[in-house]
Amino acid sequence: MLKITDLHANINGKEILKGIDLEVRPGEVHAIMGPNGSGKSTLSAVLTGNPAYEVTRGSVEFYGKDLLALSPEDRSHEGLFLSFQYPVEIPGVSMVNFMRTAVNEQRKYRGLEPLSATDFLKLMREKREIVELDNKLASRSVNEGFSGGEKKRNEIFQMAMLEPRLSILDETDSGLDIDALRIVAGGVNKLKSEKNATIVITHYQRLLDYIAPDFVHVLYKGRIVKSGGPELALELEERGYDWIKKELGEI
Amino acid sequence: MKQDNPNEILNDVTANDYKYGFVTDIETDIIPNGLSEEIIRHISEKKGEPEWLLQFRLRAYDYWKTLEMPRWAHLTIPDIDYQAISYYAAPKTKVAPKSLDEVDPELRKTFDKLGISLEEQMKLSGIAVDAVMDSVSVRTTFREKLAELGVIFCSFSEAVKDYPDLVKRYLGSVVSYRDNFFAALNSAVFSDGSFVYIPKGVRCPMELSTYFRINAANTGQFERTLIVADDDSYVSYLEGCTAPMRDENQLHAAIVEIVVHDRAEVKYSTVQNWYPGDKEGKGGIYNFVTKRGMCKGDHSKLSWTQVETGSAITWKYPSCVLAGDHSVGEFYSVAVTNNYQQADTGTKMIHIGKNTRSTIVSKGISAGRSQNSYRGLVKVLPGAENARNFTQCDSLLLSSDCGAHTFPYMDIQNDSAIVEHEATTSKINEDQIFYCNQRGIPTEDAVGLIVNGYAKEVMNKLPMEFAVEAQKLLQISLEGSVG
Ligand SMILES: Nc1ncnc2c1ncn2[C@@H]1O[C@H](COP(=O)(O)OP(=O)(O)OP(=O)(O)O)[C@@H](O)[C@H]1O
Numbered sequence: 001m002l003k004i005t006d007l008h009a010n011i012n013g014k015e016i017l018k019g020i021d022l023e024v025r026p027g028e029v030h031a032i033m034g035p036n037g038s039g040k041s042t043l044s045a046v047l048t049g050n051p052a053y054e055v056t057r058g059s060v061e062f063y064g065k066d067l068l069a070l071s072p073e074d075r076s077h078e079g080l081f082l083s084f085q086y087p088v089e090i091p092g093v094s095m096v097n098f099m100r101t102a103v104n105e106q107r108k109y110r111g112l113e114p115l116s117a118t119d120f121l122k123l124m125r126e127k128r129e130i131v132e133l134d135n136k137l138a139s140r141s142v143n144e145g146f147s148g149g150e151k152k153r154n155e156i157f158q159m160a161m162l163e164p165r166l167s168i169l170d171e172t173d174s175g176l177d178i179d180a181l182r183i184v185a186g187g188v189n190k191l192k193s194e195k196n197a198t199i200v201i202t203h204y205q206r207l208l209d210y211i212a213p214d215f216v217h218v219l220y221k222g223r224i225v226k227s228g229g230p231e232l233a234l235e236l237e238e239r240g241y242d243w244i245k246k247e248l249g250e251i
Numbered sequence: 252m253k254q255d256n257p258n259e260i261l262n263d264v265t266a267n268d269y270k271y272g273f274v275t276d277i278e279t280d281i282i283p284n285g286l287s288e289e290i291i292r293h294i295s296e297k298k299g300e301p302e303w304l305l306q307f308r309l310r311a312y313d314y315w316k317t318l319e320m321p322r323w324a325h326l327t328i329p330d331i332d333y334q335a336i337s338y339y340a341a342p343k344t345k346v347a348p349k350s351l352d353e354v355d356p357e358l359r360k361t362f363d364k365l366g367i368s369l370e371e372q373m374k375l376s377g378i379a380v381d382a383v384m385d386s387v388s389v390r391t392t393f394r395e396k397l398a399e400l401g402v403i404f405c406s407f408s409e410a411v412k413d414y415p416d417l418v419k420r421y422l423g424s425v426v427s428y429r430d431n432f433f434a435a436l437n438s439a440v441f442s443d444g445s446f447v448y449i450p451k452g453v454r455c456p457m458e459l460s461t462y463f464r465i466n467a468a469n470t471g472q473f474e475r476t477l478i479v480a481d482d483d484s485y486v487s488y489l490e491g492c493t494a495p496m497r498d499e500n501q502l503h504a505a506i507v508e509i510v511v512h513d514r515a516e517v518k519y520s521t522v523q524n525w526y527p528g529d530k531e532g533k534g535g536i537y538n539f540v541t542k543r544g545m546c547k548g549d550h551s552k553l554s555w556t557q558v559e560t561g562s563a564i565t566w567k568y569p570s571c572v573l574a575g576d577h578s579v580g581e582f583y584s585v586a587v588t589n590n591y592q593q594a595d596t597g598t599k600m601i602h603i604g605k606n607t608r609s610t611i612v613s614k615g616i617s618a619g620r621s622q623n624s625y626r627g628l629v630k631v632l633p634g635a636e637n638a639r640n641f642t643q644c645d646s647l648l649l650s651s652d653c654g655a656h657t658f659p660y661m662d663i664q665n666d667s668a669i670v671e672h673e674a675t676t677s678k679i680n681e682d683q684i685f686y687c688n689q690r691g692i693p694t695e696d697a698v699g700l701i702v703n704g705y706a707k708e709v710m711n712k713l714p715m716e717f718a719v720e721a722q723k724l725l726q727i728s729l730e731g732s733v734g
């Protein structure tokens with residue numbers, strides 16, 4: 001479904017991604033790990049079309065389409081979802097209004113009629129249960145005054161609402177308490193199917209204990225320097241990144 | 252055309268002319284261009300007015316001739332040839348249904364997006380409507396029903412005939428014809444408008460609404476609204492306005508006067524959507540309006556809420572004179588300017604009575620190459636013990652070519668006053684837009700959402716029936732403003 005080839009990207013003229021190659025197929029879970037500042041969030045921003053980033057080289061194919069040629073909203077409509085590392089607050093805009101707009105835009109793109117208010121609220125209720133999101137949060141302004149953990153839970157709630165084909169979860173585990181981690185990861189698992197795929201960006205094995213990856217990649221200085229199976233994550237947990245740097249001849 | 256069928260009436264008022272940009276093709280009775288004593292006598296005669304009102308007009312005209320157009324606002328106002336305007340236009344026939352096909356396609360597209368119309372909302376809630384087309388009040392609805400309670404809601408001309416004592420007593424008592432250039436002009440040539448009287452102890456059971464429409468070309472609209480709330484009464488009043496798209500500018504110089512007696516409360520809401528001109532700044536309404544309320548009685552309250560999205564130029568400062576002890580004045584405003592629109596708007600809170608309180612919340616939103624100024628005066632007179640004012644004044648910029656300005660004036664003559672002023676200016680947040688985009692919401696809709704969220708504090712003050720419409724208007728008036 002997703003094929004990234006030799007992807008290079010800049011922010012403010014500074015090159016952050018220096019040639020990424022990655023292929024994701026339906027049903028797979030890929031974990032991306034790597035030290036702070038290695039470019040993980042940059043990769044998710046570039047894939048979702050954040051205009052602050054400039055792609056200088058390479059291509060990304062998503063279900064046969066040139067992803068980079070699509071507007072950010074159409075990437076979303078095509079089924080690409082990002083759970084933000086730092087979800088944004090939008091004061092005065094209710095979650096209900098926000099999600100209703102989002103869901104109906106997606107339906108419009110797919111040639112469907114907008115959902116009626118009743119059907120929409122029913123859908124909200126159903127999806128809230130998947131991540132046990134408090135009704136009080138759902139009736140507040142988008143992320144405004146939400147705690148760190150509440151924001152992350154709210155991201156996965158939105159993912160449930162939009163039913164993406166490919167989800168990128170950027171450090172969704174950070175900020176979640178132990179119980180919340182279990183619930184939110186459980187929610188992600190419930191949403192998993194043969195048809196969709198997940199890219200999990202994380203620093204810790206604890207999330208991967210719940211969301212079992214098929215592949216683990218190490219992103220370092222804008223490149224994927226090592227890929228492997230689930231055991232690679234366990235090894236990183238134990239040994240850190242120095243041995244990889246050594247392999248690269250840096251230390 | 253039954254007076255008691257609100258649906259039909261609303262359809263009349265709106266299906267015909269609410270789709271904003273087009274011209275209703277009806278026979279109109281227009282007097283020749285120009286302004287002179289003769290013209291004023293002519294208007295007065297046409298309306299069959301009593302001598303005292305003619306004299307009022309002539310005094311105002313004599314005074315107006317001595318005045319110059321005010322230039323102190325942060326506005327670039329082209330010279331206006333007051334002799335090139337017709338001061339009276341009235342539809343000769345009743346308004347006939349009009350096909351939407353004749354509407355400019357771009358405009359149609361725009362208003363298709365409006366979805367639920369204000370009218371549908373009104374139908375649901377049964378609001379009493381007075382529709383003023385060009386200079387003449389077309390129809391006032393629900394009159395009989397209101398009359399049972401002693402509430403008077405009629406056109407200004409009818410009020411002059413039927414309630415001359417009330418009109419005589421209050422006309423010009425809050426906004427004197429000597430107040431300013433446009434007030435003098437209006438006092439000389441005003442043609443119609445609405446009159447409201449709420450008797451002692453009556454809570455008006457429905458929203459009263461006046462719907463203003465300029466239709467004829469080369470005419471000005473000079474309406475007057477007079478609202479009197481007697482002791483212990485309450486009324487919520489809504490005002491809406493639209494005009495066709497025309498290449499030339501048209502002048503709208505209205506006066507709104509409100510008198511609030513002991514313990515009475517008046518809520519006045521405006522959704523101002525006069526034609527703003529095209530993307531290049533051609534055409535549009537010059538909206539030069541004097542609105543003022545007098546909180547005459549103790550414990551009286553006046554609340555202005557305005558959502559301003561229209562007009563090429565807006566010059567407007569709905570104000571409160573807090574004369575009664577413990578009286579309360581409020582001003583909640585959202586002013587949106589896009590393309591080449593200019594707005595200089597704000598309020599005056601004049602504290603005269605003891606323990607008077609005022610609140611000002613202004614949200615300016617500027618896009619394109621527009622100029623948007625807040626201008627407000629908080630004045631505390633020596634006798635106003637313990638006056639309180641809180642002012643919050645925020646500006647949101649959607650482009651780098653627009654201007655946002657704040658001119659807060661304070662004149663505090665009593666040491667016990669507590670006056671607080673907060674102001675912020677910010678650019679629209681790119682991260683918020685991208686967050687919306689990522690959820691599938693295109694930038695224009697994202698801006699609409701974000702701006703509505705920004706203005707929520709004010710939008711919440713609007714009556715429900717207006718809020719939906721106003722939200723959509725905010726969104727539409729900002730289309731094409733980001734990117
Ligand atoms: N606006 C910017 N200007 C310059 N450099 C930037 C800008 N934004 C990000 N960077 C840099 O890009 C690099 C990659 O950042 P990115 O957020 O992708 O890292 P990350 O791998 O997600 O890190 P973390 O694990 O801490 O979340 C960092 O060195 C960061 O400082």
Ligand SMILES: [Mg+2]
Pocket residue numbers: 040041042085170
């Ligand atoms: Mg990151």
